[in-house]
Amino acid sequence: xxxxxxxxxLAGLLLTxxxxxxxxxxxxxxxxxxxxxxxxxxxxxGPNSFLLFPNPxxxxxxxxxxxxxxxxxxYYEAIDPNNDKDTLTKWKTANGFGSGTGTEVTVxxxxxxxxxxxxxxxxxxxxxxxxxxxxVENYLVGAVASYTYSDFNVEAAVVRDxxxxxxxxxxEFSVSPCTASDPAGCSTTIKFAKFYTFDPTTGQRLLEAQxxxxxxxxxxxxxxxxxxxxxxxxxxxxxxxxxxxxxxxVMNTAxxxxxxxxxxxxxxxxxxxxxxxxxxxxxxxxxxxLKIINxxxxxxxxxxxxxxxxxxxxxxxxxxxxxxxxxxxALIKNAYGGDGLPNASFADTYLxxxxxxxxxxxxxxxxxxxxxxxxxxxxxxxxGNQPMSELNFETYAHFSGYADRIKAHVIDRGxxxxxxxxxxRLWSTTEADTLATFLTTAQSQPVRDxxxxxxxxxxxxxxxxxxxxxxxxxxxxxxxxxxxxxxxWSKVSGTATLTNPTSVTPTLTGADGTNVxxxxxxxxxxxxxxxxxxxxxxxxxxxxxxxxRFSDIKAVLQSNSVGCSGAxxxxxxxxxxxxxxxYTNYDRNRDASTDAIDDRWFYTELRGRINFxxxxxxxxxxxxxxxxxxxxxxxxxSLATACAVAPAYPDCxxxxxxxxxxxxxxxxxxxxxxxxxxx
Amino acid sequence: MRIFFAxxxxxxxxxxxFMAGLLHWQQAQADLTIFSREVEIRLDAGYMVDDNVTRTKxxxxxxxxxxxxxNLSGVMFLPLTTHTRGLLTxxxxxxxxxDYSGLNRFAGSAQGELQYRSSAAFSTPTFxxxxxxxxxxxxxxxxxxxxxxxGMSVRQPVTDRINLFAALAHNQRYxxxxxxxxxxxxxRINLDYGLSARGTLYLGAEYRSGDTVSTAQPALENIDIxxxxxxxxxxxxxxxxxxxxxxxxxxxxxxxxHGLNSRNxxxxxxxxxxxxxxxxPSYATSPSSYIVNQYSMVYLRSx
Numbered sequence: 001x002x003x004x005x006x007x008x009x010l011a012g013l014l015l016t017x018x019x020x021x022x023x024x025x026x027x028x029x030x031x032x033x034x035x036x037x038x039x040x041x042x043x044x045x046g047p048n049s050f051l052l053f054p055n056p057x058x059x060x061x062x063x064x065x066x067x068x069x070x071x072x073x074x075y076y077e078a079i080d081p082n083n084d085k086d087t088l089t090k091w092k093t094a095n096g097f098g099s100g101t102g103t104e105v106t107v108x109x110x111x112x113x114x115x116x117x118x119x120x121x122x123x124x125x126x127x128x129x130x131x132x133x134x135x136v137e138n139y140l141v142g143a144v145a146s147y148t149y150s151d152f153n154v155e156a157a158v159v160r161d162x163x164x165x166x167x168x169x170x171x172e173f174s175v176s177p178c179t180a181s182d183p184a185g186c187s188t189t190i191k192f193a194k195f196y197t198f199d200p201t202t203g204q205r206l207l208e209a210q211x212x213x214x215x216x217x218x219x220x221x222x223x224x225x226x227x228x229x230x231x232x233x234x235x236x237x238x239x240x241x242x243x244x245x246x247x248x249x250v251m252n253t254a255x256x257x258x259x260x261x262x263x264x265x266x267x268x269x270x271x272x273x274x275x276x277x278x279x280x281x282x283x284x285x286x287x288x289x290l291k292i293i294n295x296x297x298x299x300x301x302x303x304x305x306x307x308x309x310x311x312x313x314x315x316x317x318x319x320x321x322x323x324x325x326x327x328x329x330a331l332i333k334n335a336y337g338g339d340g341l342p343n344a345s346f347a348d349t350y351l352x353x354x355x356x357x358x359x360x361x362x363x364x365x366x367x368x369x370x371x372x373x374x375x376x377x378x379x380x381x382x383x384g385n386q387p388m389s390e391l392n393f394e395t396y397a398h399f400s401g402y403a404d405r406i407k408a409h410v411i412d413r414g415x416x417x418x419x420x421x422x423x424x425r426l427w428s429t430t431e432a433d434t435l436a437t438f439l440t441t442a443q444s445q446p447v448r449d450x451x452x453x454x455x456x457x458x459x460x461x462x463x464x465x466x467x468x469x470x471x472x473x474x475x476x477x478x479x480x481x482x483x484x485x486x487x488x489w490s491k492v493s494g495t496a497t498l499t500n501p502t503s504v505t506p507t508l509t510g511a512d513g514t515n516v517x518x519x520x521x522x523x524x525x526x527x528x529x530x531x532x533x534x535x536x537x538x539x540x541x542x543x544x545x546x547x548x549r550f551s552d553i554k555a556v557l558q559s560n561s562v563g564c565s566g567a568x569x570x571x572x573x574x575x576x577x578x579x580x581x582x583y584t585n586y587d588r589n590r591d592a593s594t595d596a597i598d599d600r601w602f603y604t605e606l607r608g609r610i611n612f613x614x615x616x617x618x619x620x621x622x623x624x625x626x627x628x629x630x631x632x633x634x635x636x637x638s639l640a641t642a643c644a645v646a647p648a649y650p651d652c653x654x655x656x657x658x659x660x661x662x663x664x665x666x667x668x669x670x671x672x673x674x675x676x677x678x679x
Numbered sequence: 680m681r682i683f684f685a686x687x688x689x690x691x692x693x694x695x696x697f698m699a700g701l702l703h704w705q706q707a708q709a710d711l712t713i714f715s716r717e718v719e720i721r722l723d724a725g726y727m728v729d730d731n732v733t734r735t736k737x738x739x740x741x742x743x744x745x746x747x748x749x750n751l752s753g754v755m756f757l758p759l760t761t762h763t764r765g766l767l768t769x770x771x772x773x774x775x776x777x778d779y780s781g782l783n784r785f786a787g788s789a790q791g792e793l794q795y796r797s798s799a800a801f802s803t804p805t806f807x808x809x810x811x812x813x814x815x816x817x818x819x820x821x822x823x824x825x826x827x828x829x830g831m832s833v834r835q836p837v838t839d840r841i842n843l844f845a846a847l848a849h850n851q852r853y854x855x856x857x858x859x860x861x862x863x864x865x866x867r868i869n870l871d872y873g874l875s876a877r878g879t880l881y882l883g884a885e886y887r888s889g890d891t892v893s894t895a896q897p898a899l900e901n902i903d904i905x906x907x908x909x910x911x912x913x914x915x916x917x918x919x920x921x922x923x924x925x926x927x928x929x930x931x932x933x934x935x936x937h938g939l940n941s942r943n944x945x946x947x948x949x950x951x952x953x954x955x956x957x958x959x960p961s962y963a964t965s966p967s968s969y970i971v972n973q974y975s976m977v978y979l980r981s982x
Contacts, residue, residue, distance in 0.1 A: 029821055029856035031909045035902050141902060155899040159962035163903060 047414025078259030110274030118157030147213030228382030252322025354395025414457025781913025863889025
């Protein structure tokens with residue numbers, strides 16, 4: 001038997017043993033992934049405008065109209081007016097999938113560089129009319145990391161693992177029936193691209209989808225913003241043939257059909273994809289089918305002159321004024337060896353002439369290869385139209401002409417690149433530095449901090465709004481600032497008094513004269529660099545800024561004096577398709593009368609040319625003032641069209657006191673917009 | 680042998696206390712042995728070849744390794760009543776692998792066992808209940824933690840050459856990573872056959888049901904059946920992931936123990952482990968189970 005001393009010794013030993021085992025499981029491992037748990041959306045920090053239009057049509061209630069279910073509803077009503085395709089099954093049947101006719105091929109690949117999905121795409125071409133339809137099952141193994149590309153995604157697509165099937169897209173290139181909502185020129189024979197998304201389980205058509213782990217976003221914006229589509233505002237419900245808001249009619253489309261947003265099909269950039277190593281799903285085994293699909297896609301692009309090459313025979317010709325001129329055709333043709341598509345394998349060596357070292361210099365060529373191709377080209381090659389192609393970034397001049405906006409979107413706002421994976425790649429590689437060098441060296445855009453590091457979006461950026469001429473008291477606004485939680489205004493020069501200088505909307509009161517105000521915004525302890533705005537107080541302005549209404553703006557737009565009308569562009573209704581917007585009075589809602597309702601519709605269309613999330617980017621201000629306008633630049637302040645030189649203009653005064661006549665009109669537009677562009 | 684302390688100060692202190700306690704106990708046991716032979720010190724040193732340390736199905740993921748181990752243990756027999764006695768076992772030791780150092784570990788354990796035998800007759804079985812706690816520190820941070828086991832056993836002499844042993848146990852493991860947080864139940868049976876005065880052949884079979892861990896390259900098939908997975912830090916390159924899933928395991932053992940003299944022996948054994956996951960995706964193409972072969976040679980000495 002044990003003695004007392006032995007028992008104590010034993011107890012001591014047990015104690016030490018238990019203390020050792022008490023180390024226990026510790027604090028857990030942050031790398032643990034629980035795939036059976038419901039995947040939640042990522043906590044959003046920093047930039048969060050992915051997959052949204054740069055101008056999302058912000059409304060008075062602060063909603064972003066292109067990201068609403070109302071927008072999606074109107075879209076589906078436009079492209080499927082009889083609601084024949086509200087389920088995936090109906091949609092596939094309507095498009096002849098599995099009918100045994102035509103051409104139908106399936107490929108499975110990983111969309112490594114854009115949306116990150118494993119994608120199972122079945123493409124189909126109608127045997128006689130050439131219509132196209134693509135059903136794309138998207139797989140995302142969210143357990144691996146909430147939203148990113150991984151090889152698992154491709155594997156899930158190969159085995160059709162329903163657990164990771166996150167959605168199914170349906171894309172058509174087909175004709176559409178015209179309805180009473182469409183204009184007289186609506187075509188029932190011209191095909192255009194249409195986008196649907198379906199629930200992966202029920203197959204029901206969806207108004208919204210979550211593509212990037214950052215919450216649901218509305219159709220069709222999440223598709224068409226990178227397919228070249230426009231995000232114009234809906235019409236008013238008042239005066240609509242259906243009594244509901246209609247999808248906007250894009251005036252410069254060939255089809256003249258509501259729902260034709262001028263979007264086009266993306267080329268399959270075969271060598272940027274990931275593939276499975278499973279038999280039947282390697283790149284080599286799928287290369288032929290991928291080429292068939294790229295030929296289908298090419299056949300959907302318009303071509304200016306009919307071509308005898310087999311791949312061009314189905315392409316619509318000629319290109320109509322104002323439409324996208326099939327720019328991406330050059331990429332596909334180049335990748336397969338040129339006209340005739342002689343090469344079996346896709347090899348992306350496309351370098352537009354306007355970017356080659358011989359044309360634009362070696363720096364430009366490097367910029368194209370290292371930044372534009374990976375971060376810009378996918379979306380921009382489907383943009384630009386026949387008279388104004390600069391947004392396609394097909395030349396160095398096009399790209400550099402947008403340097404100020406590239407800085408605003410990429411460096412400040414973080415809403416480009418448009419997709420999260422592309423955005424993160426740009427900022428995690430040398431791409432951002434290469435772009436910054438271009439912006440700094442070639443374009444004198446300040447994009448580096450004191451340590452020469454590239455400034456990244458998410459830092460507070462002070463935006464005090466455009467310079468203006470207004471009346472006292474003037475309300476300033478820092479609401480357009482980015483990533484800011486506190487505000488500090490100060491006066492740099494001038495005699496006016498600034499009240500509430502730490503508010504978003506301080507007031508400037510004083511006698512006529514020029515004042516320069518400075519805004520610094522902060523987010524926590526991080527301060528923005530100061531930004532100045534010049535505010536000229538002028539008590540003689542008439543109408544006063546707060547009294548400017550749509551009628552005043554319309555009068556300017558319809559006046560020959562500024563060149564918007566009378567030049568055969570925004571007023572020449574017979575020239576359809578034409579510009580995106582006509583300024584003349586006409587029966588916009590097709591109720592056989594031109595009246596106040598049409599005025600309201602005109603106002604809504606014009607308001608769509610204002611970007612209330614980024615006023616400086618508003619086409620209504622930028623295009624006539626010298627930025628990427630197919631027509632003239634009537635608001636260019638450098639024009640010396642002073643009232644003294646053109647006294648016949650009855651509305652010359654009082655803005656004439658500001659200097660050049662058209663510059664004065666520009667400032668009136670600014671005041672109207674800063675006041676919320678009231679009707 | 681290198682001892683790795685990479686965790687918290689608390690753990691370091693606990694480990695030092697344990698070592699101090701062990702030294703203290705060794706000093707004390709000199710006194711204990713004066714009274715009787717109720718305390719036994721055992722030392723073993725072994726060498727093992729394991730052809731699948733990753734516990735994986737696909738040959739491309741299978742990694743083999745060799746390990747060296749050493750353990751020191753003390754068993755204290757505590758007579759309680761006429762028919763019962765307690766056993767307290769404390770042990771400390773470590774294992775070092777040749778290639779995959781992340782698997783190197785230092786461990787200490789304490790086990791209490793209450794035995795009951797109704798009579799001293801030869802054929803009378805010995806029933807026992809036991810509880811065991813086990814702390815281990817790996818070079819792989821994911822694995823470090825503790826284990827607990829409770830169960831019951833029975834020992835039954837069949838003849839003067841044959842002994843049977845059977846046990847049921849519930850085992851839990853807690854580790855830094857949830858991948859190695861494991862719960863399982865096991866049933867084990869062992870048969871010893873005395874070939875001669877010095878040689879004993881033994882056969883064993885153990886069935887385990889519950890959580891099991893396999894390490895492999897990323898594969899959808901594994902993710903679809905896993906409860907949790909994480910990049911496994913025991914293997915260089917970061918290409919392998921540890922997956923925990925529900926499975927059933929059968930462990931078969933064939934061994935031979937050869938007594939060199941009354942206190943020294945050599946033990947040779949082969950263990951084959953086969954684990955099959957409870958779930959299997961319809962599209963799976965990999966083998967349905969993984970198999971491990973372990974060949975070991977251990978020198979044992981008692982004091």
